[in-house]
Amino acid sequence: MKRIIIAAFLCLSTLSFIAAQEVEQRRKPVVNAKGIPYLPEAGDFALGIDASPFLEYLGNFFNQAGTNHAPTFGTEFGVYGKYFLEDNQAVRAKLNLKFAKESYKQTVPNDYERLVNHTNVGATGIDTQNKFDNEVLLNIGYEFRRGKGRVQGFYGADLLLGYGSTKETYNYANPITSVNQAPSSYDFKSNSLDHLSKRTLENKNPYNFMIGAGAFVGVEYFITPSISMGGEVNFNFCYSISGQSEITSERFLGDGVQESKHRERDASDSAFKTGLFTEPAGSLFVMFHF
Numbered sequence: 001m002k003r004i005i006i007a008a009f010l011c012l013s014t015l016s017f018i019a020a021q022e023v024e025q026r027r028k029p030v031v032n033a034k035g036i037p038y039l040p041e042a043g044d045f046a047l048g049i050d051a052s053p054f055l056e057y058l059g060n061f062f063n064q065a066g067t068n069h070a071p072t073f074g075t076e077f078g079v080y081g082k083y084f085l086e087d088n089q090a091v092r093a094k095l096n097l098k099f100a101k102e103s104y105k106q107t108v109p110n111d112y113e114r115l116v117n118h119t120n121v122g123a124t125g126i127d128t129q130n131k132f133d134n135e136v137l138l139n140i141g142y143e144f145r146r147g148k149g150r151v152q153g154f155y156g157a158d159l160l161l162g163y164g165s166t167k168e169t170y171n172y173a174n175p176i177t178s179v180n181q182a183p184s185s186y187d188f189k190s191n192s193l194d195h196l197s198k199r200t201l202e203n204k205n206p207y208n209f210m211i212g213a214g215a216f217v218g219v220e221y222f223i224t225p226s227i228s229m230g231g232e233v234n235f236n237f238c239y240s241i242s243g244q245s246e247i248t249s250e251r252f253l254g255d256g257v258q259e260s261k262h263r264e265r266d267a268s269d270s271a272f273k274t275g276l277f278t279e280p281a282g283s284l285f286v287m288f289h290f
Contacts (some may be wrong), residue, residue: 125173
């Protein structure tokens with residue numbers, strides 16, 4: 001009996017020792033050959049940027065694309081920031097910016113040239129539509145982390161604040177005059193060429209505000225003690241407020257060209273538009289820790 005008790009005690013002691021070693025091993029920091037820890041610690045900062053340009057560059061590099069070029073950032077990009085309160089907890093912020101412009105051109109008859117020079121029946125001009133899309137989104141949240149080695153999973157919740165605006169401007173080859181009160185113009189809304197007596201010069205939605213809350217989850221891999229790459233997905237529930245579109249148009253009236261402005265929305269709508277919606281999103285990033 002005594003031998004059984006001693007054997008059981010030794011087994012429990014051995015198991016306790018092994019468990020303690022495993023816990024200690026988990027707590028032991030993951031370091032490189034020089035003894036520098038890979039993973040962030042309490043008090044560390046991290047700054048990140050959108051990884052899409054880098055991934056596109058690497059993809060073209062391995063595919064041996066002849067048109068490959070160094071990573072560049074376009075009109076839409078994200079900036080990330082974190083401060084670690086604990087080794088596995090951090091406050092974070094993500095700022096997404098979008099400043100985009102698109103231009104569309106359409107060939108139209110040149111009314112003046114065709115009128116004064118009857119032999120130049122193929123004279124043409126260019127009508128242009130410019131679209132501007134601006135958006136700023138800010139996420140502020142709290143992050144929890146866990147994992148083994150250099151692969152770290154993270155999750156948490158955040159708040160979302162956003163602002164956006166859009167605008168369209170139009171330039172026409174044929175001016176409206178007393179002689180040509182309905183010049184040849186391209187209607188970009190209906191995708192048709194016509195002789196228009198009234199045409200749009202500008203269409204803008206001055207603001208769209210958003211506020212919301214959501215959750216995120218992601219994975220991060222530490223390439224070096226100061227550089228990591230990762231990805232995350234977000235799911236936000238948002239409330240938005242947007243104003244009416246304001247349209248500026250021109251036409252010939254009386255003795256000259258007159259510009260007018262009006263707001264456009266269905267007759268049953270109020271001056272403001274509100275609504276609730278969900279906004280799933282995903283992103284890839286490169287993070288620098290210091």
